[in-house]
Each structure stands twice: as C-alpha cells, then as structure tokens.
C-alpha cells in the first residue's frame with residue numbers, strides 16, 4: 001500500500017457528561033450533527049483516555065499524548081509552550097514564564113493583576129522590554145492575548161526551579177523570585193532584576209502615559225508564574241517520518257505545534273475564540289493536505305463553552321463543528337485517513353476538565369467499520385477500538401496510513 005496522508009481533527013474539550021436539562025443527554029447527544037455521525041457510521045470508533053482513566057488532562061499534556069509523546073516524561077510546564085505559541089523562537093534549555101501586564105503602585109504593590117484587562121498597546125510595551133540584557137542573560141518578551149505575555153530567559157546555567165513573582169492577590173507587593181535549589185540562584189536574581197527593569201521601562205512608556213490620561217490603569221509591571229525549561233523533543237517529522245502542518249488559533253496549541261515540529265498554517269479568521277471561522281479552517285486544512293503527510297486541525301470553541309457552563313452554547317458550537325466536517329467531507333482526497341477526537345472532556349456541569357474519556361472516530365478507505373452510527377460518548381463506548389490511551393492514537397493513524405514500521409521480522 002502506498003503511504004497515505006492523515007488528517008487529525010481535535011475538538012478541544014468536546015467530551016461531556018449527561019445533563020438533566022438535556023433529558024440526560026450530553027451536548028454531543030443532543031446536537032444535530034449529520035456529518036459527524038456520517039464519519040462515525042463509516043469508520044471505526046472508541047473511547048480515548050487522553051492520559052489515563054480518571055486523569056483530567058490539560059490541553060498541553062493531552063496534545064503531546066495525541067502526537068505520540070509521553071507527557072509524563074516530556075512535559076515541563078505550560079510556560080515554554082505559551083512562549084513558543086506567541087512567536088518566541090525557543091531553544092532547549094531556555095527558561096520560559098507565563099506573565100501578565102499588571103498595575104502596581106509606587107511601592108510595587110499590585111493594584112490590578114491584569115492592568116484593567118488591557119487589550120491595546122501591549123505589543124508596543126512588550127517591544128520596549130524585549131531584548132533586555134541581564135548580565136549575560138538574554139531576555140525575550142512577547143505580548144499574548146489581552147493582558148497576557150511570555151518571558152524567556154536564555155543563557156548558560158539557568159534553572160526553572162524558581163518561585164513565581166505573581167502574588168495572585170491584590171494589595172500585595174510583587175514577590176521576589178526565590179531559588180528552590182542552590183543552582184537556581186542566578187536565575188532568581190535575573191528574574192528579580194527583570195521585574196525592576198521592566199517596571200522602570202514601562203512606567204513612563206507613552207502607551208501608559210496615554211492610558212493614565214484616559215483614566216485607564218497603566219500596565220506598569222510584569223508578574224510572572226509557571227517557570228519551565230523548554231524541552232528537547234524529537235520532532236514528529238523524525239519520529240514518524242511525516243511532513244506535518246497544523247491549524248490552531250490559541251497560543252498554547254500553536255506552541256505545542258512548534259515544539260514538536262508541526263508547521264503553522266496561518267488562517268484569516270482563526271481566532272481561537274467562539275467567533276473563529278471554522279469553514280476557513282477546514283479549507284486551510286484541505287489545502288495543507290496537498291503538501292503535507294499529516295495535517296492537524298484544532299478547534300478551541302467547545303472547551304470555552306464547557307468552562308462557561310453553557311450547554312446550549314456547546315450544542316450550537318457542535319453544530320458548527322458539524323458544518324466544518326460537512327465542508328471537509330466531499331472535498332477529502334481518497335487517500336486520506338481521518339481521525340476525529342477531543343483532547344479531553346470539559347463538562348458543562350464541571351466547568352473544567354474532567355477525567356472522562358473522549359470519543360474517537362477513524363475513517364478512511366480500508367478502515368474496518370464497526371456498528372457505531374453516531375459520534376458521541378455513549379455510541380463511542382460500543383465501538384471496535386474499545387478504550388485506548390491518547391498515546392495510541394498516533395500509532396493507529398500511522399499504521400492505517402501505511403507508514404508504520406514492522407516490530408520484529
């Protein structure tokens with residue numbers, strides 16, 4: 001068999017639990033979704049535990065698992081992926097933090113942890129900080145969405161074993177980073193120097209002067225949390241001998257793409273929010289199949305509805321996902337193996353990620369078809385794949401695509 005191409009569609013936080021208000025159905029069961037059901041009915045189905053049964057997965061750890069990595073050994077925290085996702089070119093050994101633009105008073109006490117949810121001018125503020133030198137340590141700094149930002153420290157002998165500077169509470173001073181092990185002392189010192197320097201640069205920046213004039217809170221400080229070292233991951237391109245590209249709006253997933261060697265496809269209208277243009281994403285994924293062996297299509301929207309606790313909104317999003325798959329269906333080349341799954345469950349009743357497994361459908365020419373007729377949690381439990389782990393998904397796809405290497409003679 002000639003090697004085939006793979007389309008992996010990940011609906012973030014899609015899995016759910018039955019709700020009384022939906023007559024004891026899950027949002028997936030309650031939604032009208034003929035296209036999702038068509039793929040399930042013409043493919044093979046099962047349930048996936050992203051990490052392990054009962055373990056609520058983060059989007060970062062679960063994506064690593066779906067891409068075939070063992071998150072228990074490669075995961076070093078969210079900071080490095082967020083930093084990569086906002087466009088910082090990281091190297092193994094760099095130390096990354098997640099940060100916020102915040103408002104502090106003259107005594108460095110935090111008056112607002114998000115600088116009044118600043119959403120304009122952060123790129124200019126970040127630019128003023130980016131490139132700062134702290135002795136022999138180089139600073140890379142980028143703004144993320146709204147008040148969010150990422151900091152990367154590059155230099156020899158840095159350690160992620162330092163405490164957060166974010167006090168998490170109002171009225172408290174920005175904390176001094178402390179070394180959690182002796183080897184981390186130079187890193188803690190650099191972080192504290194960064195806090196001071198950043199404040200000095202930001203407090204008189206024109207963007208902040210204009211904000212104060214308009215009665216808005218100045219973004220005059222940076223609070224940091226979640227230090228992590230950028231992991232040295234063997235790229236997916238080498239592990240599975242595939243050329244890979246992906247579509248995703250949110251920075252965390254974009255950062256994981258970068259870390260594992262999945263090229264980013266930029267799509268106009270892919271926002272990572274509820275207003276994202278799913279049809280444009282589908283078209284971009286189809287186009288990317290022309291020049292890639294593996295294309296990943298990620299949609300964040302169902303997770304957002306789960307966190308918000310809105311069942312009707314989640315149903316509406318699922319019906320839009322259905323339209324997205326309807327756009328793909330007639331245009332898929334015959335030699336493409338499709339996977340539809342989620343990275344974890346975000347039940348409306350929980351408003352957070354849960355340890356419930358998620359449905360998986362594999363579809364393509366030659367794929368064994370089981371008796372499942374619908375794409376939902378209950379139906380998937382009857383599928384021929386049974387219940388598998390997140391890390392198994394890539395193996396199954398690579399095998400169905402005729403790309404697996406034989407184990408043994």
Ligand code: ZN
Nearest residue numbers: 012013059343
């Ligand atoms: Zn997720």
Ligand code: ZN
Nearest residue numbers: 013303346353
């Ligand atoms: Zn989530």
